[in-house]
Amino acid sequence: MYRFVRLMAVAFLFLGLERAYAVPSFARQTGLSCNVCHTNPPELTAFGRNFKLRGYVLTDMTAKDKVGNSRDLLLSKYIPLSAMMLLSNTSFQANQPGTQNNSAGFPQQLSIFLAGGYASHFGGLAQFTYTHADDHFGMDNTDLRYANQGKLAGKDWEYGITINNNPTVEDLWNSTPAWGFPWISTSSGVDPLASPIINGNLGQDVAGVGGFGMWDNHLYADVAAYRSEHAGASTPITGTGQAYNISGVAPYWRAAWQQTWGSNYLEVGTYGIYVKSFPNAVSGPEDTYLDPSLDFQYERPFGPNLLDIHGTYIHENSNLDATYLAGGASVKSNHLNTFKLDSTYHWASKYSATGALFSTTGNGDALLYAPAPLTGSKNGNPDTSGYIAQFGYWPVQNIDIDANYSGYFKFNGASSNYDGAQRNASDNNTVYLALWLIF
Numbered sequence: 233m234y235r236f237v238r239l240m241a242v243a244f245l246f247l248g249l250e251r252a253y254a255v256p257s258f259a260r261q262t263g264l265s266c267n268v269c270h271t272n273p274p275e276l277t278a279f280g281r282n283f284k285l286r287g288y289v290l291t292d293m294t295a296k297d298k299v300g301n302s303r304d305l306l307l308s309k310y311i312p313l314s315a316m317m318l319l320s321n322t323s324f325q326a327n328q329p330g331t332q333n334n335s336a337g338f339p340q341q342l343s344i345f346l347a348g349g350y351a352s353h354f355g356g357l358a359q360f361t362y363t364h365a366d367d368h369f370g371m372d373n374t375d376l377r378y379a380n381q382g383k384l385a386g387k388d389w390e391y392g393i394t395i396n397n398n399p400t401v402e403d404l405w406n407s408t409p410a411w412g413f414p415w416i417s418t419s420s421g422v423d424p425l426a427s428p429i430i431n432g433n434l435g436q437d438v439a440g441v442g443g444f445g446m447w448d449n450h451l452y453a454d455v456a457a458y459r460s461e462h463a464g465a466s467t468p469i470t471g472t473g474q475a476y477n478i479s480g481v482a483p484y485w486r487a488a489w490q491q492t493w494g495s496n497y498l499e500v501g502t503y504g505i506y507v508k509s510f511p512n513a514v515s516g517p518e519d520t521y522l523d524p525s526l527d528f529q530y531e532r533p534f535g536p537n538l539l540d541i542h543g544t545y546i547h548e549n550s551n552l553d554a555t556y557l558a559g560g561a562s563v564k565s566n567h568l569n570t571f572k573l574d575s576t577y578h579w580a581s582k583y584s585a586t587g588a589l590f591s592t593t594g595n596g597d598a599l600l601y602a603p604a605p606l607t608g609s610k611n612g613n614p615d616t617s618g619y620i621a622q623f624g625y626w627p628v629q630n631i632d633i634d635a636n637y638s639g640y641f642k643f644n645g646a647s648s649n650y651d652g653a654q655r656n657a658s659d660n661n662t663v664y665l666a667l668w669l670i671f
Contacts, residue, residue, distance in 0.1 A: 271538055271578050272624065273632075273670065274411045278497065281404040285390050285446055287379030288348060288355030312348030316341070320666040322418040326659035328606060335420035337364050340666070343372060353392075354378045365419055371436055371463050373401045373410060377444075387448035394442050398435040399458060399484045399505055402444065407527035407542040408486075408503055410435070413574040413588055414620060416634065418664045425601050425644050426594055426614030428548040428568050430505045430523040434476065436463055442484065452501070454486035471514040479508040479518055488527075497531040510554065517554035523547070536580040546570040552600070561600040568594040568614065584624040591617040601644065603652040610652035613645030618657075632668035637661070 269280030276284065283290065318341040327333045342362040349355040356376035362369045379392035394402040401410040409431045427433060442456025460478045462469055471477040488501030504524040511519055527544040548568040555561045574588035598612035618640040625633045643657035644650045650657055 271540065271581070272415065272576065272584050274415060275406045275540070275576075276404065276411075284377075284404055285379065285392075285444075286381070287353055287377045287392055288357065289353060289379065290349070312346055312350070314345040314347055315671055316343040316345070317669045318342070318416060318666060319669075320416075320418065320664060322420045322665075323663045324420075324659070325661040326655070328422065329653075329655075335418075337419060340364055340419055344369075353380055363419065371397065373398050373435070375402050377402070384447055389445060389447055391443070391445040394440075394444060394454075394456065396440055396442075396456075397438060397461075398432075399430055399438070399440065399456070399482075400486075400503065401435075402442070402454065402456070403486060403503070404452065405488065405499055405501070405527070405529045405542075407499070407501075407529045407544050408525075409544070412544065412572065413542060413576075413586065414622065414636065416666055416668060417636070417638075418662055421638070421662055422606060422643075422660045424592065424614070424616040425607070425609055426568055426592055426616070428523050428546045428570055429476070429507055429521045430503075430525065430548075431546060431570060434458065434482075434505075434507075437461065437474075437476065438478065438482070440484065444486075450489055450491065452486070452488040452490070454484075456484045457481040458484060458505075469514060471510055471512060473512060475509075475511055476507070477510040477512075477514055479510055482507040495533055497529075499527075499529040501527050503527065511558070513554075517557050519554045520551045522549045538578040539575070540578075541573070541575040543573045544571070555600070559599065562597050562612075563595070566595055566597060566600065568592060574620070581629065582626055584622075584626075586620070586622040586624075588620040588622075589618075590620070591615075596645075605651055605653040606655060607644075608651045609644040609646075610650060611645045615645050616643050617641045618643075630670045632666075632670075634664075634666040634668065636664040636666070638664065 269277055269283055271277055317339050318337070320337040320340040322335045324333055344360045346358040358374040358376065359372035360369055361372040375394060375396040377392050377394045379390065381388065381390045383389055396402050398410050400408040403410065406412055437460065438458040439461040440456045440458035442454060444454040446452045458478060459481055460469060460476065462474055469477065482505055484505045486501065486503040488499055490499040502525060507521045509519045510516060523546055525544060525546040530541040532539045550566045552561045552564055552566060556564045570592045572588065572590045574586055576584050576586040578584045592614060594614040596611065596613045601609040601612045601614050603610050618638065620636065620638045622634060622636040639661045640657040641647060643660055646657065648656045
């Protein structure tokens with residue numbers, strides 16, 4: 233079963249690649265190499281975090297108009313466009329029922345980015361993605377931001393406004409869901425039944441606006457409000473067929489403290505969201521979700537090498553009045569606890585090795601987590617846990633070759649026969665090989 237995988241791995245490792253000088257639009261506009269802002273895209277360095285904080289704008293130029301008034305002007309010499317292509321192959325330990333193994337993505341994903349400074353103090357990252365499974369382009373993670381700076385209580389104060397379509401996409405760190413590990417993953421895998429709403433369930437399905445600020449280069453805060461917008465659905469919104477239709481607005485919060493001592497860097501913080509939702513409607517009974525969360529990020533260089541560690545913990549309390557009345561849950565009150573921990577060692581921006589652990593636990597509900605072949609839970613329990621091992625090689629800064637192994641200790645409540653159709657958690661283990669081109 234893994235023979236094809238081994239052949240692909242050998243081919244990747246011996247792939248001859250000349251040094252390329254085509255780099256993404258941020259690098260073209262700033263004149264800086266990719267590894268100034270990234271350790272492993274989309275993972276940001278300290279410089280990259282500051283670049284994003286300041287609105288994706290590096291410098292301003294001053295010009296005068298025809299009557300001699302000074303104006304701020306920021307016009308890039310380059311059109312702020314980049315592209316990304318992801319080619320991949322996924323092999324399962326056991327085939328999904330009725331399917332062939334070794335699922336190829338050619339491409340798995342193709343993205344176009346409008347990324348850079350658009351005007352003085354205003355820039356953004358707007359991603360438009362083609363996926364092989366959907367066979368069309370759609371709006372992906374997008375963060376547009378105005379940023380400025382001044383003084384507050386005698387200390388440096390960076391502040392601004394963000395408009396985005398995914399809670400946590402505006403965050404500066406890689407410990408929160410939108411830009412957290414794994415940076416890339418298979419689109420052919422089996423997803424667990426349960427995940428907190430802030431863990432990507434609103435991505436590209438909402439529109440939000442908020443304000444952010446960094447005080448004294450230590451204390452960061454961000455508040456935003458989100459509304460459902462349902463890309464691809466008609467407007468005004470009817471809510472039909474949509475799992476989440478936000479009632480009013482959903483407030484999102486973020487606070488973090490960053491500190492350096494010696495060669496060490498540490499960020500600790502909290503984030504979360506509160507959502508009131510009408511499932512499949514825009515009025516009537518509501519489901520509510522409250523997701524208070526904690527996170528941290530640690531970095532330590534060792535000469536040209538770097539160790540980093542990310543962790544996040546999400547506790548979700550939900551009151552599913554609407555789902556309960558519709559017969560989709562056996563109890564109204566539910567909870568989930570999600571924990572993720574990953575650590576990467578980078579060798580001189582050429583090689584990386586990552587290990588990660590993940591776990592989701594929660595109360596049982598025979599209706600909410602119902603039995604079903606492959607995707608269901610025999611015992612009505614959402615518990616899922618496992619690990620990831622990933623190795624990356626960057627022959628040049630805009631080409632990445634990855635090998636990833638994902639394994640499960642438990643899936644949808646059990647390690648064996650979890651779905652009631654004799655499938656084991658380890659049957660969903662995968663070998664994922666990817667070639668990632670960014671230009």
